[in-house]
Amino acid sequence: MDLITARGLSKDFIDDVFKKAKTYETVAKKKTAVDDLRGKTLATLFYEPSTRTQLSFQTAMHRLGGDVIGFSDPKTTSASKGERLSDTIRVVEGYSDVIVIRHPLEGSAALAAEYSSIPVINAGDGSNQHPTQALMDLYTISREKKKIDGLTFLIAGDLKYGRTVHSLLYLLAHYKVKVMLYSPPSLPMPQWIVDEVSGRIEVEVVDRLREDADVVYATRVQEERFPDPEEYRKSLYQIDADFVEKLKEDAIIMHPLPRVKEISPEVDKNPRAKYFEQSFYGVPVRMAILSLLVK
């Protein structure tokens, strides 16, 4: 099995990941290791640098007793000489038992999976999907809120190019939730994604940051998405102490990190802020994914 997209991922798989992640939490916390993937090798192919995600996968594999090979700078590999991704995959599958790929082009993980005889995990393909991030986000919510059904979400930021929010929305479609979407006018959630999930969950586009959410999920708005710097400036939003005080007492605030200005640093010490916990949960969740996929 591969993990390419959150779209069409089964509820059973999500449940299996959560169950397994729970058992790995102690190992991750105590920074020890188990033998579950001893003798197995993970190849991390990062065609686009992402220190955080790569470290998280490497740590997860080491905690499972496995080895890691890979690259994080495509400029030093044959990829920069124009080698096709399909060729690289056919070589790498000879050295490893599972591939994690991050690539700037959409569909790259799906293509890698097609040429690979070993499992492929998508760690972000352009603006398309980032399913492991969404799984750790959802896991964080289930751990911090003790439930997912019945919650109201506010998802804010660049919803057009934000692969994490695309994956998250598909996962949320498995639960009884309400989702409010807040984005700059030029960066809305793609309509086809809304169409695909809105039959199953309530989705509402909102024009301000709403305080009635149980989970506030903030994402970056990147300057390079705006041809006009003035447009960019007008599209910025910020979750500050004032807004946070208006939230429910048990509401939580999340962010896939790195953040720019979406969450003011003064919010960090508020008990509702859970983005550093969220980041920690990445290790047990990725351990669970690796151990479920690698046979």
Add this chain to the structure above:
Amino acid sequence: MAEEKPNEFLKAKKIETGTVIDHVAKGKAMRVLGVLGIKEDFPGTVTVLMNVPSSHYGRKDIIKIEGRTLEKKELAHIALIAPNATVNTIKKYAVIDKYVVQTPSLIEGVMPCPNPNCITSAEGISRLSVVQAHPLRLKCSFCEKVYGEADLLR
């Protein structure tokens, strides 16, 4: 010189060998030629009739292509644009074969994914699944984006 009936002269001449695509949805004839890759450098005569009164569809387009017969694969392409089209293969002025086109569920290696940031363009492959036939909605099997007819035929 034999006198040509004004009616026939104004409409279109019969073709000896080639293809007649009938029941093309009104206004779609040029797009059908587009997916067949027929442009101004095509050696044969191409006749396009637009807004022809039709008993079934109100108005329709008809395309006559001299000297070119279509492959099975191409029939599926036509179906994407003109789902009710019938394709007649002509030899010696007679119809020797007649197909009603059928919308495929998957189109492989035909038209590129319109997303310039999709991996398929770098790898020289394409695979689009038909989400909906009418109006047409296609989904790239790789980048997962969904397209309408207008996106595909730019």
